[in-house]
Amino acid sequence: MIEIVVERNSNHTIHSFSMSGHAESGPYGQDIVCAGASAVSLGAVNGISALCNIELDVDMSDNGGYLRCTVPSHVSGRVFEDVQLLLEGMLVSLHSIAEEYGDYMTIAENQGGE
Structure with a gap:
């Protein structure tokens, strides 16, 4: 199973997210959940x-199955807002996959x- 954890700051913005595990919804190379x-x-x-x-800030395992990304603390202003929009869009897409x-x-x- 893929486990996704989103860490939000006290102002509800995304500070980091991690993904770990494998979906195992199909044979290797045909696992559409993992690929998606x-x-x-x-x-x-x-x-x-x-x-x-x-x-x-990215930490990823060499053999797959683990990804952790953190928004650097120096990001602010319009760039921070744009980063948040892209991360929230990612989360919407991941929720769509999880629903199915x-x-x-x-x-x-x-x-x-924080």
Whole structure:
């Protein structure tokens, strides 16, 4: 199962997100849940890099199955708003996948104090 955890600051903005596990909804190379979740999350990370000209702090396993991304603390103003919009869009897409394939993916959102 893919477990997604979104960490939000006290102002409800996304501070970080992590994805771990494998959906195992189909044979290797044909797992559409894993492929969809990976495409959405990596697309958001790449979109932030290309469109906002910043790099998220990324930790990823070499063999797949783990991704953690954190918004750097120095990001502010309009760029921060754009990053948040792209991350919220990612989350909408992930929720759409989870609605259809809830047996293979969970999403939890935690409210932090930062």
